[in-house]
Amino acid sequence: xxxxxxxxxxxxxxxxxxxxxxxxxxxxxxxxxxxxxxxxxxxxxxxxxxxxxxxxxxxxxxxxxxxxxxxxxxxxxxxxxxxxxxxxxxxxxxxxxxxxxxxxxxxxxxxxxxxxxxxxxxxxxxxxxxxxxxxxxxxxxxxxxxxxxxxxxxxxxxxxxxxxxxxxxxxxxxxxxxxxxxxxxxxxxxxxxxxxxxxxxxxxxxxxxxxxxxxxxxxxxxxxxxxxxx
Numbered sequence: 001x002x003x004x005x006x007x008x009x010x011x012x013x014x015x016x017x018x019x020x021x022x023x024x025x026x027x028x029x030x031x032x033x034x035x036x037x038x039x040x041x042x043x044x045x046x047x048x049x050x051x052x053x054x055x056x057x058x059x060x061x062x063x064x065x066x067x068x069x070x071x072x073x074x075x076x077x078x079x080x081x082x083x084x085x086x087x088x089x090x091x092x093x094x095x096x097x098x099x100x101x102x103x104x105x106x107x108x109x110x111x112x113x114x115x116x117x118x119x120x121x122x123x124x125x126x127x128x129x130x131x132x133x134x135x136x137x138x139x140x141x142x143x144x145x146x147x148x149x150x151x152x153x154x155x156x157x158x159x160x161x162x163x164x165x166x167x168x169x170x171x172x173x174x175x176x177x178x179x180x181x182x183x184x185x186x187x188x189x190x191x192x193x194x195x196x197x198x199x200x201x202x203x204x205x206x207x208x209x210x211x212x213x214x215x216x217x218x219x220x221x222x223x224x225x226x227x228x229x230x
Contacts, residue, residue, distance in 0.1 A: 011075055015060035019178055023167035028158040029058065035129045036062035036097065037069070042156035044123065047133045049160030052199040055133035058160075059099040062131055071096035078105040078112075086115035093122035096129065103134040103152075107142035117148040130155075163199070168192055172202055176220075179210050187220050195229065205229050 017036075022029045034041045047055050059075060066073040072095035076088070079102040092098050098119075106112035123130045134141050137159075138152035163171060169188050176183035183206075195205060212228045213220060 011060045011063055012057075014178065015057050016064060017058075017061045019174055020054060020057055020061065021163060021167050021171040021174060023163040024161045025054070028160055031156060031158060032058045032062050032131060033065070035131055036065035038066075038071075038096070038129065043127060044120070044130045044155035045132070046138065046152050046155055046157045047131065047160055048135065048137050048157070050135060050162065052201075053160040053162050054199070055160060056101055059101050059131055059133055062097060063099055066097040073097040073099065075099045076101065078102045081106050081109070081112060086111045089115045089119045092119060093126040093128050098123065098128060098130045100130070100132045103132055104136065104141045108144050110144070113143055113145040113148050117145055117151060120148070120151045165192065168197060168199070168202070171199065172206065175203055175206055176210075179206070181206075181210055181213065181220060183220050187222055187225055190222050190225060191229075 017029070017033055020029065028047060031041055031045055032047070035043070035045055047058065049055060056077075063073040063075045074092055074095060074097070076084075076099065078084075078100060100116070103116070106116070120130075122128075132152065134152075137157065138149050141149070141152075143149050169185070169192065172188045172191065173183050173185070176188075191202065191205060196202065209220060209225060209228055212218075213224070216224075218224050
């Protein structure tokens with residue numbers, strides 16, 4: 001089961017390891033998979049990288065995997081910390097897997113930093129697996145609590161790199177196939193040349209193309225894509 005969180009926080013149904021293109025991040029993806037499947041390795045992992053490299057996808061895929069094994073898992077998006085309370089971290093050491101996203105969002109917030117520091121210590125003591133993600137290495141997050149920075153660096157720290165052209169192409173085509181769309185390579189390359197190379201934005205374009213293709217009963221061709229997204 002997954003722990004129920006307030007405000008409708010949930011997992012994306014499509015977040016899985018099967019539809020994640022690793023590219024140069026095979027080591028990081030493998031470590032997260034081992035943690036999700038309780039297959040050994042360091043019990044606490046810190047992932048960092050820029051926007052669109054797949055941090056959220058991996059954390060949610062890990063929660064799905066743990067839940068599929070009958071384990072309790074919690075996904076906590078700290079980007080929504082303004083709508084949440086640090087008190088929600090109490091008791092998480094009693095479950096199997098805790099995934100904390102966007103830790104940079106609570107930098108310089110003393111109550112949140114202290115709550116995370118104490119949670120980290122409880123997780124270490126209980127053996128609960130934990131995966132934390134942020135947009136920078138621990139020392140670059142802007143955290144004011146030195147002990148929290150040092151705790152984040154204690155475990156396995158892994159950098160997620162952006163996909164290269166080949167990886168972006170593969171990810172776009174895989175996403176299209178999972179939606180039942182046939183995206184020829186020339187169409188995928190056209191999108192990469194003409195539009196943002198940011199993966200979330202590319203997936204948003206793909207959503208538009210999917211709806212337009214279904215409505216018009218048209219295949220994805222370069223002329224059709226030009227008509228829809230320019």
